[in-house]
Amino acid sequence: MLYLVLVVIFIITLYLFSQKRPKNYPPGPYGLPIFGHLLQLGPSPHITLLKLKEKYGPIVAVDFGSYPAIGISDYRILREALAHPSFAGRPNLNVFQHRSRDVIARGLLFTEGRQWLEQRHFAIKQLKALGYSKTSIETTVQAEISDFLINLKADCNRPMSIRTRFHAPVLNILWALIVGERDTTGEAAMLFKICTESIEEHNGLASLCMFIPWFSKIFPKLSGLDEMNKNLGPLWAFFEKYIKDHQSTFIPGQVRDFLDAYIQEIQNTTDPSSSFYKEVGERSMLSTLLDLFFAGGETTANTIHWTCLYLASFPKVQKRLQDEVDSVIGNSRLPALTDEISMPYTCAVIQESMRFTALIPLAIFHSTTQDVELKGYKIPANTMVLMNVYSALHDKEYWGDPEVFRPDRFLDDEGKLIKHEPMVPFCPGKRVCIGEVLARNELFLYITSLFQTFSISTDPANPNPSLDPIVTWIQMPPDHHLMFTQRNS
Numbered sequence: 001m002l003y004l005v006l007v008v009i010f011i012i013t014l015y016l017f018s019q020k021r022p023k024n025y026p027p028g029p030y031g032l033p034i035f036g037h038l039l040q041l042g043p044s045p046h047i048t049l050l051k052l053k054e055k056y057g058p059i060v061a062v063d064f065g066s067y068p069a070i071g072i073s074d075y076r077i078l079r080e081a082l083a084h085p086s087f088a089g090r091p092n093l094n095v096f097q098h099r100s101r102d103v104i105a106r107g108l109l110f111t112e113g114r115q116w117l118e119q120r121h122f123a124i125k126q127l128k129a130l131g132y133s134k135t136s137i138e139t140t141v142q143a144e145i146s147d148f149l150i151n152l153k154a155d156c157n158r159p160m161s162i163r164t165r166f167h168a169p170v171l172n173i174l175w176a177l178i179v180g181e182r183d184t185t186g187e188a189a190m191l192f193k194i195c196t197e198s199i200e201e202h203n204g205l206a207s208l209c210m211f212i213p214w215f216s217k218i219f220p221k222l223s224g225l226d227e228m229n230k231n232l233g234p235l236w237a238f239f240e241k242y243i244k245d246h247q248s249t250f251i252p253g254q255v256r257d258f259l260d261a262y263i264q265e266i267q268n269t270t271d272p273s274s275s276f277y278k279e280v281g282e283r284s285m286l287s288t289l290l291d292l293f294f295a296g297g298e299t300t301a302n303t304i305h306w307t308c309l310y311l312a313s314f315p316k317v318q319k320r321l322q323d324e325v326d327s328v329i330g331n332s333r334l335p336a337l338t339d340e341i342s343m344p345y346t347c348a349v350i351q352e353s354m355r356f357t358a359l360i361p362l363a364i365f366h367s368t369t370q371d372v373e374l375k376g377y378k379i380p381a382n383t384m385v386l387m388n389v390y391s392a393l394h395d396k397e398y399w400g401d402p403e404v405f406r407p408d409r410f411l412d413d414e415g416k417l418i419k420h421e422p423m424v425p426f427c428p429g430k431r432v433c434i435g436e437v438l439a440r441n442e443l444f445l446y447i448t449s450l451f452q453t454f455s456i457s458t459d460p461a462n463p464n465p466s467l468d469p470i471v472t473w474i475q476m477p478p479d480h481h482l483m484f485t486q487r488n489s
């Protein structure tokens, strides 16, 4: 009996302790010990946060397992926090350390502080030098698209799954920047496919182990973490092969691509506290490669996929876009970036597609780097921050009919493009996506080329496919079949 009383007292103390909040901390619902609000937040936390907003306001306290967190669901406050350096940290999760083969995260996606700044500045500088945001990348993208269209023609006129169809061509463009050649074997795309499917499959439980670190230690198999880690092995090996090749052929002063620039930076670094120094530099190099591929591959490929699905589902929008493609570009030449200025409707479709999808609904988790105040609330250092991008892109008060796919909302009365303050798909601010320009250029060239060559329709056996996403860290399109019919053939 005494034991039972002690256990009850222990559980109550644990519960009360878990509910203790600092003074002036944002309000939020009661959570569970150990799990915090993980179970309440459910499979679509961005939607739950929107519901919580009605009761608690736009800044809500929710605990992600062992990690105290706040969710921000208002585009004005989002912009304010994203621009503030104290909100530019990342939580120190064990999965990020593991993928970096280190006791702290390496690379640029999941790091913070000096290390992140060094890696970010380096990556931006080198990608710019390699022409990633300029017209010099246009030729690479156009060549990749031409090949892609030829392959697609072989499969047209019958319903087909396009689930992973865009991954290889998109990864090839990044690959060309990073290692100076296309991945002709398709190995990179295949490895990413395995990882993506694994993330999708283990999304629920694996997220538990991310936020309750001891859970994964006790139940590595059940948690799905074992499998996620197993998939990292072949990915590491794949990148290491290229790193070794480059190291053996590198000539100092002759930078061929991003990897050469990285090798040169490691060789030139003499400061032991730098993230480019010796072994730490090597681990950072591997992590940065993984970062660029995950951040740049899945995102662009899935946005193209979603746009195809929307345009197949809304044929009137597709027809209007094709009319613009036909009148501005015609069918005797490839689309070029200089066409963009004359094609507002196409740009509006791409914008609406990004808005409607809200591809990365909670951005990538941020964390506070020091105690900071936001709208009168005190947020302690190391609080995880969920930037609810979805809430901005689907703000009912601002957009009126956010659940309707309506590209015209991006055009004014004269048919010119309009900028909207809640449009934050790339999270403007200190950690703004470094691939935004490349992604926008790729999206324009892919969408115009695809609809110049094909009309896309839904599968007659499933004419109204679901537009509900599969929610992981990104919103993936559901599996369905689409039919590509060649135009002007």
Ligand code: HEM
Binding pocket: 108, 109, 110, 120, 291, 292, 295, 296, 297, 299, 300, 303, 359, 360, 363, 364, 365, 425, 426, 427, 430, 431, 432, 433, 434, 435, 436, 438, 439
């Ligand atoms: C449609 C395509 C894309 C979308 C919607 C997208 C969106 C985003 C978002 C929302 C973030 C998180 C920003 C934050 O944490 O506040 C991000 C970060 C990032 N993106 Fe993208 N992205 C896209 C394409 C790309 C491409 C092509 C690259 C490759 C060059 C890339 C590289 C990165 C990197 C490295 C980061 C981390 C930046 C940092 O932590 O400092 N992204 N992206």
